[in-house]
Amino acid sequence: MNNFFDVIIIGFGPTGGTLASLLAKSNLSILMLEKEKNLYPLPRAVHFDDEVMRVFETIGIKEKFKNYTIINKGTKFVDNKGNVLLDWPRPKEITENGCYPSYRFHQPDFERVIRHNLKSYKKFKSIQNANVKKIINSKDFVKVVFQDTETLKINIFKSKYLVGCDGANSITRKSIKSKFSNLGFTQKWAVIDLILNKKKNLPDRTIQYSNPKRPATYCRNVGKRRRWEFALKKNENEKKVLTDKFIWKFLQPWLKPNEAIIERKVIYTFKSAIANKWRNERVFIAGDAAHLMPPFMGQGMCAGIRDVSNLSWKIIHCVKKKHNEKILNSFQKERFSNVKEYIETTMKMGEFINAMRSYKISNTISDQSNGSKTMKSIKPELGPGLGSTLDKNRGRIFPKFNISKSKSFDELFSFEPILIVSKKLKLKKMSKKIKIVKESSYKELTKILKKFNADAILVRPDRFILQTFKKNNSLDNLIITNLKNFN
Numbered sequence: 418m419n420n421f422f423d424v425i426i427i428g429f430g431p432t433g434g435t436l437a438s439l440l441a442k443s444n445l446s447i448l449m450l451e452k453e454k455n456l457y458p459l460p461r462a463v464h465f466d467d468e469v470m471r472v473f474e475t476i477g478i479k480e481k482f483k484n485y486t487i488i489n490k491g492t493k494f495v496d497n498k499g500n501v502l503l504d505w506p507r508p509k510e511i512t513e514n515g516c517y518p519s520y521r522f523h524q525p526d527f528e529r530v531i532r533h534n535l536k537s538y539k540k541f542k543s544i545q546n547a548n549v550k551k552i553i554n555s556k557d558f559v560k561v562v563f564q565d566t567e568t569l570k571i572n573i574f575k576s577k578y579l580v581g582c583d584g585a586n587s588i589t590r591k592s593i594k595s596k597f598s599n600l601g602f603t604q605k606w607a608v609i610d611l612i613l614n615k616k617k618n619l620p621d622r623t624i625q626y627s628n629p630k631r632p633a634t635y636c637r638n639v640g641k642r643r644r645w646e647f648a649l650k651k652n653e654n655e656k657k658v659l660t661d662k663f664i665w666k667f668l669q670p671w672l673k674p675n676e677a678i679i680e681r682k683v684i685y686t687f688k689s690a691i692a693n694k695w696r697n698e699r700v701f702i703a704g705d706a707a708h709l710m711p712p713f714m715g716q717g718m719c720a721g722i723r724d725v726s727n728l729s730w731k732i733i734h735c736v737k738k739k740h741n742e743k744i745l746n747s748f749q750k751e752r753f754s755n756v757k758e759y760i761e762t763t764m765k766m767g768e769f770i771n772a773m774r775s776y777k778i779s780n781t782i783s784d785q786s787n788g789s790k791t792m793k794s795i796k797p798e799l800g801p802g803l804g805s806t807l808d809k810n811r812g813r814i815f816p817k818f819n820i821s822k823s824k825s826f827d828e829l830f831s832f833e834p835i836l837i838v839s840k841k842l843k844l845k846k847m848s849k850k851i852k853i854v855k856e857s858s859y860k861e862l863t864k865i866l867k868k869f870n871a872d873a874i875l876v877r878p879d880r881f882i883l884q885t886f887k888k889n890n891s892l893d894n895l896i897i898t899n900l901k902n903f904n
């Protein structure tokens with residue numbers, strides 16, 4: 418095997434697997450290093466959203482993977498008498514990302530599908546049992562030292578860029594001397610995965626039991642799978658909590674022992690943390706390596722996938738054109754505040770479930786005429802980075818639409834932005850600098866230009882709007898100034 422790659426990725430979890438798939442599509446040579454011999458044995462994530470499904474479509478796994486998912490109907494927060502305190506429905510309608518707002522899945526299914534898909538890329542290599550020990554960052558390349566966990570042999574490989582998707586205890590984060598700040602939520606929870614062996618009338622939604630004695634969560638997972646999570650009390654004996662006797666006593670209100678089998682039982686410490694530095698020269702961190710949040714909103718893995726959707730096209734640009742500091746620096750700038758808002762909202766949700774009952778979870782909660790309260794999903798914006806924040810459309814999602822029965826406009830993107838121009842405009846100097854799509858090409862574009870009140874829209878490969886423009890004499894120059902970021 419050649420020992421020099423465009424990109425080395427450490428960690429074959431959901432973040433690393435998605436990043437590899439995004440990079441492989443642009444024909445980069447990739448080496449994946451993973452210390453585990455097999456798939457990570459504990460299924461953690463059970464939910465993802467529409468933005469993430471659009472990324473799955475980009476990497477070509479949506480059609481296959483959607484067979485392993487169900488549409489999520491939403492979450493109810495109830496008190497210990499079963500009264501609904503807060504409703505967070507997920508309406509079954511198609512969003513601007515062209516899919517349902519929220520899905521439930523079984524993490525090992527996802528990891529199997531993504532690994533299978535990666536096998537089709539000749540320039541993608543992966544090494545299991547590869548425990549990374551050291552990362553050496555130099556001006557023009559990165560060197561990584563890893564040990565085979567079975568033979569104990571030491572190996573050294575090099576790459577132009579390295580991304581540590583190596584989870585909460587990331588060696589990459591330590592190697593770039595990034596501080597992992599605890600944001601304040603630390604609580605032990607038991608997570609019990611069950612497979613029903615009888616038809617049972619259980620809730621079709623996620624239920625958050627905001628019970629001061631024992632906060633708990635019920636998840637309606639795919640097929641016969643169901644999950645219960647419950648908080649441990651202070652000084653509670655972990656071994657005792659994980660005994661079948663204890664678990665079935667906890668499950669008494671819902672299930673009898675002959676109605677399901679326990680597939681997995683584990684205690685996690687739910688934490689909230691964010692790293693203060695996500696890049697040092699050619700080394701990056703993404704996913705749980707850069708941030709952690711409790712799972713109450715089902716957004717930890719989603720955040721990692723958003724990270725790599727943001728980072729991948731920037732790295733591809735630097736590999737194919739030339740190293741560009743401004744583009745690479747924009748990664749943390751754009752992602753940091755976005756993920757922090759998810760972490761903070763999740764923490765407030767955690768407090769609510771812990772029965773502290775402050776409805777200040779987010780400003781998307783509203784009172785209904787019948788006295789109940791409902792919540793909408795939050796949609797944090799991209800932090801300042803590429804494009805001007807004076808443009809109110811910058812950072813908004815470019816809507817997905819189909820250009821033929823089986824082809825979406827998304828498929829026109831590679832790793833560079835696309836400029837959409839209205840019929841009114843005649844751009845003189847542009848066509849050699851960027852891919853231009855004229856309004857007349859697809860009728861949907863007229864509606865989109867109108868929606869954003871724009872005569873031209875520059876869309877990034879991750880489907881965020883980089884900038885919108887109105888017709889004026891210097892439009893050519895304005896767009897060219899914007900594109901300087903990319904040359």
Ligand SMILES: Cc1cc2nc3c(=O)[nH]c(=O)nc-3n(C[C@H](O)[C@H](O)[C@H](O)COP(=O)(O)OP(=O)(O)OC[C@H]3O[C@@H](n4cnc5c(N)ncnc54)[C@H](O)[C@@H]3O)c2cc1C
Pocket residue numbers: 427428429430431432433450451452453457461462463464465547548549550582583584585586587588608685703704705706712714715716717718719720721
């Ligand atoms: C109970 C629970 C429920 C959750 N539910 C959801 C949910 O519904 N939705 C959601 O979006 N998120 C959820 N999450 C969070 C989600 O599971 C994580 O955010 C996600 O798995 C992180 O993915 P990752 O790829 O960044 O890291 P990981 O999945 O931790 O993967 C890191 C990989 O790096 C490898 N690695 C580490 N160190 C090295 C090294 N030195 N050398 C080589 N390899 C290394 C590890 O073996 C591992 O395979 C949940 C978490 C928990 C605990």
